[in-house]
Amino acid sequence: MAETRRRFDPELRAGAVRIHSPLPHVRGVARFETHSDVSLTDQVKKLRVVQVCDCTDASCQSFYTAPRPFGAYGESHRTICLNPPRPGYLNLDLVDDDIVHVEVLYRSPLC
Secondary structure, eight states: OOOBOOOOOHHHHHTOSEEEOSSTTTTTBSSOOEETTEEHHHHHHHOOBSEEOOOOOTTBOOEESSOOOSSOOOTTEEEEEEEOSSSSEEEEEEETTEEEEEEEESOSOOO
16 A cells, blocks of 8 residues: 555654653653664654554554554564553554554544
């Protein structure tokens, strides 16, 4: 599917959210910070929607920023669960420290 542009939630775009992670060096950070030499803030600014989630859940606004895998992401996959100031879930799936999927659930419309 061709890449499409989409206006992202300002909280995600600005990186102004708390990161709650099982990794002690990531927990409690007020903004996205460099992790494994990758700046999540810089990545978010450049994200492009490759495919929107095709599930039937009315609360889902999730999208892929890389081609959707046919199976599991593999051993280099990790999820960063964000704690935005507004209600809902906002999670980043990373593979090799690249954001490949943004899970957006129970939030006001992104655009």
